[in-house]
Amino acid sequence: MKSPITLFSTAFTLSVLLFSVISATQAANYQGTVIKLEPSFYYELNETETDGGAMDTMGNAPKPGVFNGDYGFGGPEVGGEGPLTVFSADDFEGIPVPGLGGTDNLAHYSNNSGHVTLGDGNLYGSSSITVAFFFKAGPAQGGDRLFTNNLSDPTKSFQVNVANDGLVLAVDPSQTGLNAERTLFMEDNSGPDRRLIQSDSGWFHVVASTFGSSGSERASNFKLWINGVDRTDNLQPKVTGWGIDTGLAKIGGRKADPANSTTHSGAQDEVAIWLDRVLTDKEALSLWEAAITEKKIPLVIEDVQLHLGKSSNAVTVTWNSRRGRVYGVYSTTNLQSGEWEELDDGIESEGESTSFRDEGIPLTDQKRFYKVMELE
Template structure:
């Protein structure tokens, strides 16, 4: 058995035609990876929950593949309760434009979101796996009235050197790092741009969606509370964080999106929706990186599906062709082949190849040695 790997045309007709087919694929096959999602992945978060699930059966998928298991949807999902597969953000809040700011970089109506609706949340796993002294969380959330301090994200950790919560309460958005304390050493509430009072627009249903990037770092609760950074819809709002004294408790020791306690209908479950939750451990995004996420959200751009490698294994009676392409974990791809581009008669080889991560491969066995040329096409199906 002879294994050949080539990335440039060579004399052998089989090798050359297959490489040409990869160029053909680059021109004609596109994935649905949108600008925002691709930019998040490029920044290498520890975990990334796109929350595009349309059923609860397999849980909430971590695009990066680092979570030991999928997050579980906690609640009675269905009509009148929490929902998966709801409409994602098309616009985010703007004080200057009633219609809001368009965010086409998320994928438009193809992008889906998780709706807690006061009755369901996502349990990610052991909070210690979602905790570090330096941490950044980026997400979109749909505003709604707060009952008992709704959790958008919490790792439910008591240690003030690693605890992190992004909440919405009666006074709007709150960041917290010490469940055992209140005020200056533990929490910050977002105030208006002129610091005249709390910014309650983030708990008003009419406000719609917001994009949030929150981070901190430090060796103590007091230091981490002083080092909060906050971006809202592309604007650095760090200077509007004020030390109110409320206190933000924890429960279960499980990291969660959209809730705090075991009971999905608890008053701390978020009334709105969440989308595109990315978590960076041991890392605070720079201002430039934070801005790149916002720019990606407001800029529509499709990311092309590119064949990254082709391997040909020649056997005595036939040959195998292995193709690899850039992919997204959990996406489904279809593989098609033809020897005649003119007729457009594509044979379906497989319509259910699941993305393994950044690169996925498929092997076509038993290709005739008589084939002088063969073209392959990869299409993202869902």
């Protein structure tokens, strides 16, 4: 539906009036909510190339995370499709999570052969800690690490793993059982919840936290939310043991070798880490609510610049845009005619905002109208 909006006029020789076609676009509702909660680190994992590394949105990491592996066809991938739905036991199609941004949102795929090395694990450890992320389920080989700070100190160590019995939280690499780890069981605690290692399950949203002054205390203080549901009562101790390696914090792996059996078989997205902080139930739930809630924003022209010349004029039009989209810009000197001249229908998005310059406007033009449309 076309909804004209006058955005700019000028008293120069040429008056420029701007019209934009309003279209439903998905904003990054989830990402915005994470940022408002001020995590210590936030890796959105939207990279499409590995060269620049994995960026910390909060700007607190001393350097970008390193993509460790042979990235490309048949191996680990950057720029893969992010979650559009997450697992639901009641609906085979899953629960939609439009708040992540739809197809604009991208993810990191470990695929058993690549992970992200964040840096010195000491920078990613604290006695109180919360980690939130999405992960795409896959079969576990040797205790796949979704997140680990690879620290030996039980007062700071924190690992979120998936193994043969599903999801595991661990805080003490030197111990097993009650004082060190918990495995997620089914809602009725009848046995391990292995849905989190089944490829058909798709994506899950996780918020995991703990606090305490010792390994045993921290193991007893685990808190776990899965897809907006508090599953803490389903955390049960098992005697397995969860080792560390390298001393480097990682997403999707544990050891230096990216093809090690502890590398995750699936994918990860939106990894946020809060140090010295346990999110409240309300805060944890707010992340889930943001994920399942679509926030629509209009396509609007944000700025216009008139460039006066001796033989002709020019106009630069700038609008809010979405990554990966294509836009068209049209103009007319007579709105009543209903005829719009197509200036360009193949303008690729430049990111959050995109500009187009219309050259060669006759000096005789007294008024010109513009509109922008998202085409694909």
